[in-house]
Amino acid sequence: MGLINPDFQTLPELFSSVFNRYREDDSKFPFARKINGVYETISYRSFEEDVHSFEAFLKQNGVKAKDRVAILSENRPGWYLADMAILNLGAINVPLYPSLPSNQIEYILNNCGTKAIIVSNMLQLGKILSIWQNLPELTVIVVMNRLEESIEDVHDLSKAKATGKIILEKTPWFLEQTPVEPDDVATIIYTSGTTGLPKGVMLTHRNICENVKSCSFVIRLDDSDCGLSFLPLSHAYERTGGYYLLFLCGATIYLAESIETISLNMTEARPTIIFTVPRLFDRIKMSILKQISTEIAIKQKIFYWALITGEQYHREIDKKGCASKLLSLQHAMAKKLVYNKIKSKLGGRLRYFVSGGAALPQKIGEFFQALDINILEGFGLTETSPVTHVNRPERIKYGTVGRPVNNVEVKIAPDGEILLKGPNIMKGYWNDEESTLEVIKDGWFYSGDIGVIDKDGYLKITGRKKHIIVTSGGKNIAPVPIENLISDSPYIEHVIVIGEKRPFLVALIVPNFSKLREFATAEGIMAGTSKELIENKNVQQIYEKLLRTVSRQLATHEKVRKFLLIETPFTIENGQVTPTMKL
Numbered sequence: 001m002g003l004i005n006p007d008f009q010t011l012p013e014l015f016s017s018v019f020n021r022y023r024e025d026d027s028k029f030p031f032a033r034k035i036n037g038v039y040e041t042i043s044y045r046s047f048e049e050d051v052h053s054f055e056a057f058l059k060q061n062g063v064k065a066k067d068r069v070a071i072l073s074e075n076r077p078g079w080y081l082a083d084m085a086i087l088n089l090g091a092i093n094v095p096l097y098p099s100l101p102s103n104q105i106e107y108i109l110n111n112c113g114t115k116a117i118i119v120s121n122m123l124q125l126g127k128i129l130s131i132w133q134n135l136p137e138l139t140v141i142v143v144m145n146r147l148e149e150s151i152e153d154v155h156d157l158s159k160a161k162a163t164g165k166i167i168l169e170k171t172p173w174f175l176e177q178t179p180v181e182p183d184d185v186a187t188i189i190y191t192s193g194t195t196g197l198p199k200g201v202m203l204t205h206r207n208i209c210e211n212v213k214s215c216s217f218v219i220r221l222d223d224s225d226c227g228l229s230f231l232p233l234s235h236a237y238e239r240t241g242g243y244y245l246l247f248l249c250g251a252t253i254y255l256a257e258s259i260e261t262i263s264l265n266m267t268e269a270r271p272t273i274i275f276t277v278p279r280l281f282d283r284i285k286m287s288i289l290k291q292i293s294t295e296i297a298i299k300q301k302i303f304y305w306a307l308i309t310g311e312q313y314h315r316e317i318d319k320k321g322c323a324s325k326l327l328s329l330q331h332a333m334a335k336k337l338v339y340n341k342i343k344s345k346l347g348g349r350l351r352y353f354v355s356g357g358a359a360l361p362q363k364i365g366e367f368f369q370a371l372d373i374n375i376l377e378g379f380g381l382t383e384t385s386p387v388t389h390v391n392r393p394e395r396i397k398y399g400t401v402g403r404p405v406n407n408v409e410v411k412i413a414p415d416g417e418i419l420l421k422g423p424n425i426m427k428g429y430w431n432d433e434e435s436t437l438e439v440i441k442d443g444w445f446y447s448g449d450i451g452v453i454d455k456d457g458y459l460k461i462t463g464r465k466k467h468i469i470v471t472s473g474g475k476n477i478a479p480v481p482i483e484n485l486i487s488d489s490p491y492i493e494h495v496i497v498i499g500e501k502r503p504f505l506v507a508l509i510v511p512n513f514s515k516l517r518e519f520a521t522a523e524g525i526m527a528g529t530s531k532e533l534i535e536n537k538n539v540q541q542i543y544e545k546l547l548r549t550v551s552r553q554l555a556t557h558e559k560v561r562k563f564l565l566i567e568t569p570f571t572i573e574n575g576q577v578t579p580t581m582k583l
Helices: 011-022 044-060 077-088 102-112 122-134 157-170 205-218 236-248 259-269 278-293 297-320 325-344 362-370 433-439 479-487 513-523 530-534 537-551
Strands: 031-035 038-042 068-072 092-096 114-119 140-143 154-156 185-191 199-204 226-229 252-255 273-276 352-355 375-380 387-390 409-412 417-421 444-453 459-464 492-498 505-511 560-565
Touching: 011 044, 011 077, 011 205, 011 236, 031 077, 044 077, 044 157, 068 077, 068 102, 068 122, 077 092, 092 102, 102 114, 102 122, 102 185, 102 199, 114 122, 122 140, 140 157, 154 157, 185 205, 199 205, 205 236, 205 387, 226 236, 226 259, 236 252, 236 273, 236 387, 252 259, 259 278, 273 278, 278 297, 278 352, 278 362, 297 325, 297 362, 362 375, 409 444, 433 444, 479 492, 479 505, 479 537, 505 513, 505 537, 513 530, 513 537, 530 537, 537 560
Parallel strands: 031 252, 068 092, 068 114, 092 185, 114 140, 140 154, 226 252, 226 273, 273 352, 352 375, 505 560
Antiparallel strands: 031 038, 185 199, 375 387, 409 417, 417 444, 444 459, 492 505
C-alpha cells in the first residue's frame, strides 16, 4: 500500500492521516515496547488519545505555536508522544541526547529560549533541576516516569495526560488552532560545529516531509513491515527514517531495550528493516565468526564455502548482470545450508539494513552481501533533513553512498566539495546568520565533505573538509574543545584527539617533559630516558586522572577512552605542526 497520504505537507498532517487510517483497526499497531520481558503493543486509538491529552496539557500551561519545547530522553513511547503533541501545537521540538552533561544542556536551552522540557527519568530531571536557576525562560518540566516525590512546578506524564483529558472532556474545542504551515520550523537539532559550540539546525515541516517522501520512493514499505529502533531519536537520521517514514507507511516500530540486547530483540521483533550505523555490522560479523569458530570442522568448511560462493555470485552479477547456471545453483544451495540460518538469527524477515551516520567499510558491506544480507548505505547531514543519497535495493555498490534521492540535486565544486540543493535543505542555523551564509550560497548547501560521482551517478565520499570527527557509531564530535580541555593541564605540551571511523576517541599526548621530570624527582622515580619516563606507572596515572576529570565535562560519546604518550614532540620540521602552529 505504501504511503498512507502522499500529499501531506506538514508533520501534523502526516500524523492525522495515519491515525485516521488505523484508529479503528485493532490488528495494526504503531509501537511496541518491552514490559516485564515481553513485547507489548500500543494501539493507534489509545496513542492518539494520549497525544491529544498531552497536547491539551501543554497548551493549558502556556505552550503555543513557535515556542521551543525540548525532549531529553532515551527512545521510548513517551518520546514519540511528546514529539507529536509539540508539533501538533505548532511548537518547535528541540531534541537532546540523553548522554549530554548539564552544562551542554544549559547552553542549548538558553540558546534557543526553551519554554518547556520533557525528560525521561529522575537522572535527567536532576540535570535540569541543577541548572534551572540559569534558565529564565523554562517554565514547564514534565517527567515521563512517575515522580518519586512532589516537586513544585514539575509534573509527571501520567498526571499531565489525565489533566489534559479532563480539559478536552470539558472543552472539546480546546485544541482548535491556526494550522501549521509547511515553512514553519518543526525542529531545532543542535549539532557540533568546528568551534565546538553546538549550532541549532532549523528544519521546517516541508524539509522533513519532502525528505520522508523522497526516502519512500527508494525504500518501499507498507503496514506489513516493522522496524527495530535503537539509534537515538535525537539524531535526524533515526527520526526521519526510523520514525516518520515507518509511521507514515503504517509499519510497527519496536523499541530495542539497548545496543547490547539488539541480537535478542531482533529475534523477538522479527524486523523487516533496521536503520543503523556501521558499528552494528562489526558486532554482528564478530558474533558470526566467533560462533563459526566453535563449530565442527565440516560446518566451518561449509560456511566458508558459502561465503566464497556468495562473493563470486555477486561479483559475476555486478560484471555481467547475471550469474552462470552452475554458480546460481551453488548459491541456492548455500542459501539453504548457511544464509537462511544466519538470517533466522536476525529475525528471519529482514529485507534491508539501512546504514548511515558514518562510512560503511566496503569489505564489511561485501561480507554481508556474500551472506545474502543487503545493506543500503546512504549519506546525508542534519542540515539536509538528513538523507540526500542512498544505494538502491536493485543495485547496491559498496564503497559508495548511492544515488541522490528524489528532489535532491548534487554537484561537485572545483575543490571537490559536495554541494547539495533541494526542498530538504535546512532553513538555517538558529540565531546564527553568519554560519548560515557560510554554508548556503546561491541556494546550494556546502556539505564540507569531499567526493566524486561515478559513471552510474553513485557518490563516493573521499574525505572531509570540516574538522569534525565522525565515530563508527555515527556521532559527530568537534575535537578542538576536547583538546583545549586536556591542554589546560601543565603536564601537556601537545594533544591531538582522533576517532574518525573508530568506536571511541583516543588522545595522542606529547607530555611537558620538564614538568614531568619535576614530578619524577619529587616522587623518587628513576627514569633515564623520556621513553622510560612515559612508561612509568605513576606517570601514566597522572594522565589517567586528567582524562577522568576532563570526561566529567563531556557527553558520553565525547569522552576520551584511551591515550598514548608520545616521546617525540610535534614540530614544523616533522610535518605535524603547520607554520601557523596548528596541529
